[in-house]
Amino acid sequence: MNKANTVTNADITAVFDRVADLLEFTEANPFRIRAYRSAARTISSMIESLASLRENSTRTFTDIEGIGTDLSHKIEVLLETGSLPLLEELEASVPPGVFAIMRVPGLGPKKAKILFEKLHIESLESLENACREGRVATIRGFGEKTQQSILDNMAFAKSDQHQRLLWEDADGIMQDVLAYMKQSFAARTVEGAGSWRRGCETVGDLDLVVESDDPTTVMNHFAEWNGTTVVLLRGDTKMSIRGPRETQIDLRVVTHDSFGCALQYFTGSKEHNVLLRSRAREHNLTLNEYGVFDGFQASETSVPEKMSVNVIHAEKGKWIAGRTEEDVYKAIGLPWIPSEMREGRSEITLAEEGRLPRLVQLSDVRGDLHMHTTATDGENTLEEMVQAAIERKLEYIAITDHGQRVTMARGLNAKRLLNQWGEIDRLNDSLSKHGKPAIVVLKGIEVDMLEKGGLDLPDNVLEQADWVVASLHYGQSQPREKITSRILEAISNPHVSVIGHPTGRLINRRQAYDVDMLTVIQSAAKYGTFLEINANPWRLDLNDIHAAAAQKAGVKLVISTDAHSTQGLRQMRHGILQARRASLASQDIANTRSLSELRTIMKKRTRIQ
């Protein structure tokens, strides 16, 4: 990020988020911090780059929600110079080690600052020493217990177990803990919530809600789970443990009448909750995890013991709703909002206007259009993949092994590819020998968009394909213009059906390559090229933001597993979650069509047989 024209939205987002982190430490008023956080959030959800917006535009940065003259000016500076004086000053004044210190559970910005000012602690090591020597306990606001808890949490703070889990891994743990909690006789209903329920790409911790009249028994049961390593905290209504893979699991126990509200609350997101609660307030209602109440409640009813719904119900008659999520949203004048959409972006407005889409679901999927076999880097043969697809009740699949550029996978040259297509022809023939075939197998290929432009197989081969996925595996660190033009070239190729995993990112492992997604989407719309939502839990691109933008531009999405084994076909559900987070309906997805319908919406010059 040193040249002006290389400053991306992601860079600006990172700078603003970093400024917010630093401000948190240096005192700073919460509103200012919030302003930076919210600006970062907004910018990260825009697909048009601020750089190009500045060039073209009648619009200015101040038109962007949450950005006023000050932040607008800072964006200008960032775009011009690639750096921000404020950031440099803050970095200079905040010791780098404090962020490690704030990762110790129980230590936030205030306490970290005190430790720094009173004991000059700016690293985990010096913090550990100070605790050992008993110096921490002498500070006002700290004591023996705090000191001991810091020591207890030292190993965790030092470890690198802070990474968020892939949704798939979180789901494994979630299924275990849900099944276990359901065994408790005191638990009437058990549901997973939080980012897991919203289908986020990654999950920081697991959250669950239990309906019960007997929280003590439920919490004892939770403590006795064999996945529980430590009980982190435990009160009357909530409890947290550390579970498998050092993952924190938060449990909230509520009564029957509060269950809907509690599930809504614990599902979040935080931003969605804040908007929903503000909206309740505008209607002269109060929303919390116990119910929807008439009037403003918070201040007067903060006697904790009285927070049971029964009491409020009886003595005030103010309780309006809370048993189911649907009741809760209805009480606030809204239809129920699917959990995947609850990110505090535009879902509340959509709901208000009755414009919520009917989201795509797994059972809508009729075909899978990206997968590999043993011909390249797959683990199963063509026949095995087809058999597995039949068992999954798919109506059609495309076999899309790698083209020859991917030497590591023994990518196919024209000869081997035509050979495979011959096999597919024979397979289709034998499948349709006794009438309507159980499945149709499309002759496909995953071609590579080469470093120098062009594809790794010639048009006279591709024109014989039923389905062509074009992906970019090499030269991923080229500059934005290069990458973008390679992709644009493929989009305009009449034989290319879809762009595979269009950003190349691997979650928690590898950044997306730098690409002008707005232009890619506009071009895909123009040429009728589809864009993929890759269902591999490491990829999941296009992501929710990009996929939503593509849909708005009129691009059809294809959700594909990119399976490298028969088991890989099961990953479709992850792609569906991502599509739902993008607010997509079945009609936005090409592979929810029957094969004949799919043919009618494909771009003209790709022949499909």
Next chain:
DNA sequence: ACGGAAG
């Protein structure tokens, strides 16, 4: 009772 951290 309060501040801080957290959900």
Next chain:
DNA sequence: CGGCCTTCCGT
């Protein structure tokens, strides 16, 4: 010019 409402812990 300032977004919501709550629980738990330690002092």
